[in-house]
Amino acid sequence: MSCENESRGTGAYGNEPRPAGPSQARQEGADGRPAGHAYLFGLGSPHGGDRLGWLAADGLRDALAGRDDVSVDCLAQPVDLFLHAVTASDRLLLVDAMRGQGPPGTLKAFAPGELPTAAARLSSHGLDLAGTLALVEALGLFRAGIRVIGIEMPEKTGPDTPGPEMTAPGLDAAQARRLHAAVLDWLDAG
Amino acid sequence: MSRTTRTGEIHVPILARVEGEGALDLRIEAGRIEELKLRIFEPPRLFEKLLEGRSTQDVIDSVARICGICPVAYQMSAVAAIESILGVTPGPWVEAMRRVMYCGEWLQSHSLHIHLLAAPDFLGYESAPAMARDYPDEVRRGLRLQGLGNEILRTFGGRSVHPVGVCPGGFFHAPEAATIEALRQRLAEGLEEARELIAWTAGLPIPEDDQDFVSVSLRHPRDYPITAGRIVSDQGLDIDPADFEQRFREFQVPHSTALHAQLDDHPYLVGPLARLNNNLDRLPAETRQLLDDCGVAFPSRNMFHSIVARAVEMHVALSEALRLTEDYEPAAEPHAEAPARAGVGVGCTEAPRGILWHRYELDEEARVVEARIVPPTSQNQARMEEDLAASLTRFGLERDDDALRLHGEMVIRNYDPCISCATHFLDFHVLRK
Numbered sequence: 294m295s296c297e298n299e300s301r302g303t304g305a306y307g308n309e310p311r312p313a314g315p316s317q318a319r320q321e322g323a324d325g326r327p328a329g330h331a332y333l334f335g336l337g338s339p340h341g342g343d344r345l346g347w348l349a350a351d352g353l354r355d356a357l358a359g360r361d362d363v364s365v366d367c368l369a370q371p372v373d374l375f376l377h378a379v380t381a382s383d384r385l386l387l388v389d390a391m392r393g394q395g396p397p398g399t400l401k402a403f404a405p406g407e408l409p410t411a412a413a414r415l416s417s418h419g420l421d422l423a424g425t426l427a428l429v430e431a432l433g434l435f436r437a438g439i440r441v442i443g444i445e446m447p448e449k450t451g452p453d454t455p456g457p458e459m460t461a462p463g464l465d466a467a468q469a470r471r472l473h474a475a476v477l478d479w480l481d482a483g
Numbered sequence: 484m485s486r487t488t489r490t491g492e493i494h495v496p497i498l499a500r501v502e503g504e505g506a507l508d509l510r511i512e513a514g515r516i517e518e519l520k521l522r523i524f525e526p527p528r529l530f531e532k533l534l535e536g537r538s539t540q541d542v543i544d545s546v547a548r549i550c551g552i553c554p555v556a557y558q559m560s561a562v563a564a565i566e567s568i569l570g571v572t573p574g575p576w577v578e579a580m581r582r583v584m585y586c587g588e589w590l591q592s593h594s595l596h597i598h599l600l601a602a603p604d605f606l607g608y609e610s611a612p613a614m615a616r617d618y619p620d621e622v623r624r625g626l627r628l629q630g631l632g633n634e635i636l637r638t639f640g641g642r643s644v645h646p647v648g649v650c651p652g653g654f655f656h657a658p659e660a661a662t663i664e665a666l667r668q669r670l671a672e673g674l675e676e677a678r679e680l681i682a683w684t685a686g687l688p689i690p691e692d693d694q695d696f697v698s699v700s701l702r703h704p705r706d707y708p709i710t711a712g713r714i715v716s717d718q719g720l721d722i723d724p725a726d727f728e729q730r731f732r733e734f735q736v737p738h739s740t741a742l743h744a745q746l747d748d749h750p751y752l753v754g755p756l757a758r759l760n761n762n763l764d765r766l767p768a769e770t771r772q773l774l775d776d777c778g779v780a781f782p783s784r785n786m787f788h789s790i791v792a793r794a795v796e797m798h799v800a801l802s803e804a805l806r807l808t809e810d811y812e813p814a815a816e817p818h819a820e821a822p823a824r825a826g827v828g829v830g831c832t833e834a835p836r837g838i839l840w841h842r843y844e845l846d847e848e849a850r851v852v853e854a855r856i857v858p859p860t861s862q863n864q865a866r867m868e869e870d871l872a873a874s875l876t877r878f879g880l881e882r883d884d885d886a887l888r889l890h891g892e893m894v895i896r897n898y899d900p901c902i903s904c905a906t907h908f909l910d911f912h913v914l915r916k
Binding site for chain 1: 599610611612613615616619622623626627629630633634642643644
């Protein structure tokens, strides 16, 4: 199910059961899944350059369909990762759009401690990525490893630039291959 | 200088763990508060002006963007006002499912506030991650219940952030029966956690701080108020939402880009504590029993009991969502037709933070001529300043600056203010010579 199919109540997060995971964070081995399971989440929304995380997850879901050691999903907010059955022994890979790290399509991998500290925020409107990762650490989850892959957005994806670049940024074939290779490296490094 | 005649100034330059940008300035002279300002300096967002000329569907989708955590409240107040103008009466299925969707919003907003914003204050932690190391099960419970609220929003709105499922007359799409059945299993699990949550919040070390204030909320003839009702207070107010402007007045103060509001020229409280104080007899029977058993007496004059009120309302939300989805079947026609019509209409619903009042004037093509939105945080601003003065004085003005600063922040956070919602309007005057 594509995250991009989201529409007025009929999309991937609309009226169908969620595709991955039990409803709650599970105890160790509660569902019989081997320790060290990997979760790959695309972060974003259906809009502008922010779509890149979802587009990447959609592509990777297809590319990794034959593997049972990884679950792939799209999240509208980082804190939704707690809806999945995550444990201390699992690994986490987040894919998100980024700015200011190179030409459009540039991939950059971050450890949690390498994220910009200015991004950390906890407010009445929720947890951002850094705040969510701080909670993940405090709760002792994903001790087998956390990685964040940023994908540089096209330059003209701001609100002042209506048009195709605003509404349909994407990864070209070469960029998608590089992303797939980076994810496979991470998965197989186990 | 004696301990009782302290003089000095305290500034909290940025309020933490609230949404938006605000600050607190306090001037103490001879042991008394001479000046207290909850400064709101977030730039105005001018949403009401942006809505002019928009279609009714544009309004419903646009007002959801005002707030990242209460978009449903904005949509429901807007659609109620619009439907009153268009002469559309939603059917029982639509009314029930709108209430379920709204329950999702209460659930996620209240859970976030209880577990990650307010509880660290009462338990003496500087942040939620710090608390999570000692209270991992409680924090996980909060995240699960917040996630369940988001799941409800996704079910009806297509997504939890700025949902898009609501339209004049109903919804664009009715969830499938299997989707609701799966959701109900999780709602039942959540209800059990909400039972424990009421007792947990009631057992927190909550300061004693009784104050006089006026509780304002909706009141429904039968149900705990969420999507409809008359506006009432515990001091005898009982009006139709259409008469809001006759008794409530918004005005600007120099230190805030958000309007203040008064009822009959006095501050008042909206939000979970006010709702619960005014609607104890509208609680579902099991919720009322849990409240009676928890050891905290309501109606309460202690603002810090808001955290218990939020827990009670989470139980209400889960109970109501389960009740309303029992024997669920998707509607064949999830929305009624809504022909264009001119007129003026009002909608008022209970956002997680209190009553949210909308008024629209539409032209013959049902496009907005004028819009007015009164969000709960604006309404609570004057009450927050009143509360801060009383609470800090009771806490002890002779205490050191850090202690006063922390207590002041705790008082403000207790309201779960959304400053970004409140700064929607700018009363702009220019003097030209």
